[in-house]
Amino acid sequence: MSETTQTMDAVITEPLWRIRLRLMWKGFKKNWALFAENKIGIVGIVIIVLFALMIPAHPILMATVWDPRIYDPVIGYDEILVEKEVVEEVTDPSTQIQVSIAKLDYYHLDPELGDTITIAEQPAPPSRQHLLGTDPLGRDVFSQLMYSTFSEFVLGILAALVTVFIATTVGAVAAYYGGFLDTFFMRVADLIIILPLIPIMILLGAMIDLQLWHLAIIIGILVGFGGTTLVLKSQALTVKVKPFIEAARVAGGSNWHIIFTHLIPNLMPLAFLYMMFTVTTAIFLEAVLSFFGLMDVNMSWGLMINVAQSQGYLLSGTRYWWLLIPAGAAITLLCTAFYLVGRALDEVINPRLRQR
């Protein structure tokens, strides 16, 4: 008996954590190879990294190159003076202004036809100082875009973590114990799945001042108890009947021990996949609610479009493109990127979808 222990010691010389780390690294490399096979996943990763780079870039720029009085995303203002010719009929809006508008009290001027006046124009088109122009209130669009990235990531990741925490726990517990718990949580999930998220959020928006972390937690709870639980529970059911669960029980493992050290780790790959989809949902919902004006935030991509709308620039088409295109494209790109990573992970985790 003592002999065998000695030989065991002789074989495993390096510490356990190094073995675990090596195994994890090996698994990671194998999965990364599978993931990299699929081009759409790589596209998604590249987009996410590009956006993530904006998070540290904004405070650095504000501290060094950008004057906070001009470039602050919320309270900055840049007076861009433009010379305009006062005419009867405007043919070129960038150099001419209609006489009736120029005579408005707002400008404190009293020009005649043919005069050239100097006025502050907002929104100003892209220039060297303002790479994406300014918004109707004279704030730098590019600065707003970069500033908002941080809160979008925080929102998305917080919502995803809450979702995964709830869904894995509930899914594993429901699958492991079955019976009443199982039925109860599954009916709750059914109810949540049926209901569209946006009306729920609109209803809540009418009742409380929604802040970002409220939104993240509400989305996390709704998505977590809803569809994600169903998926993770069915996965947990397939894990539950594996021999190692039986072995753990025979070795005297308690129910909680089995759930948390044997069942849940095996749900993690799938949970990670659903984190990606939750991030997409969260960012999308925040943008929609900000656009509707139901969120209590000082700056976000959705709010940028909301400002353009409330100031009446929505259907201006390509003339004021910098008010709509950057924010809309940012929301769309980041949502698409997380979604694409999710799709690619799906093919890594689900072998039946793999090519050949």
Place this chain on the structure above:
Amino acid sequence: MGRYLVSRLLQIIFLLLIFQTLLFFLLEAMPGGIENQFIGNPDIPPEAKQIIIERLGLDKPVGERYLSYLGNFLRGDLGVSYVQYPKPVMDIIVERAPRTIVLFATATIVSFWTGFVLGKQLAWRRGGLFEYTVTMGGAFLYTVFTPWFGLIMIWIFSFKLGLFPVAGFLTPQKWTGAPFSSNRVFGLLILTIVVFCILLAALYFFTRKLAPWKREVRLAGVVLLLGATVALWAASPYGPYGWDIVHHMILPVITVTLVAFAGTMLLTRNSMLETLREDYILTARAKGLSEKVVRDKHAARNAMLPVVTSLVLGLAGILSGGIITETIFSWPGMGLTLLQAALTEDIPLTVGAFTFVAVIALFAHLVVDIMYVYLDPRMRVQG
């Protein structure tokens, strides 16, 4: 089947009651309380405040109020709108619901069909340029920022090309002196959609066994049905008015479809890929059946089951997309009503509109369940 239907209906009513309970306690937990909206004004004398509190029943205990709330809900009394005082919420819903139902039903059918057909093709042509373009395009549209996308659609098709109206659900000038309300026309449109779908299903059902000529007979039948529908509408006095509404509806439906079809498409693709590995597909190929028959009869039919299940998930998405689309296109349905009520803090109307959306979602779920029973023979044996 009958028993199944009854039990499902009972479940829906039960769910609705739970749902109303949750709503009631959410309202109770709301900071400030509902009475402050009415009596927060310091100019109102205390006696008047007391009268308002008594009239609203706010002096009664929570349990009693909860019961009367449920009772009112079951009687169809959803209270009175604050902003459009003294219009009952139920009247507003009855007035606006048909517009949402028409938009929602059309968009669901069109987007589901488009997604299914494209997903089928996608799985079949695995790995080519076609797959990458459609998957990327689909993922882009699926996650696109819907309000922004709607604006782009309006800008291109209404503003630049002038093909469709910019906003609204009818042209008011054309309706002055119309002998009937727009809701009557909406009602007829709903009836047409339902009858058309039933006849189409009947056509497919009865032509199952006409082996050599099936395709031609079906094509002729569809053309005949479409022709008859259009002719019937054109001949009736509702014709021009119906067309006006349909004309306003085309762009919103296209928008919802483009935003929603990708979910069904990507799911059909995955489901098809899994089905294609089954032994019976190999058998079908070995029998020498044509690729098209293997794809449509053997693979797609079986791949459809999980897709229909997921339609339940999709329905919520389409409803959400429909609400955004309604606000962008100024389509005065329930979605726009919900948003406007929320923005003006008109709590009874918000709750009423939300309840309506929930009822639509629950009933759409029921319809999908019934469809599922017909699609899956195993369900028929059991149930």
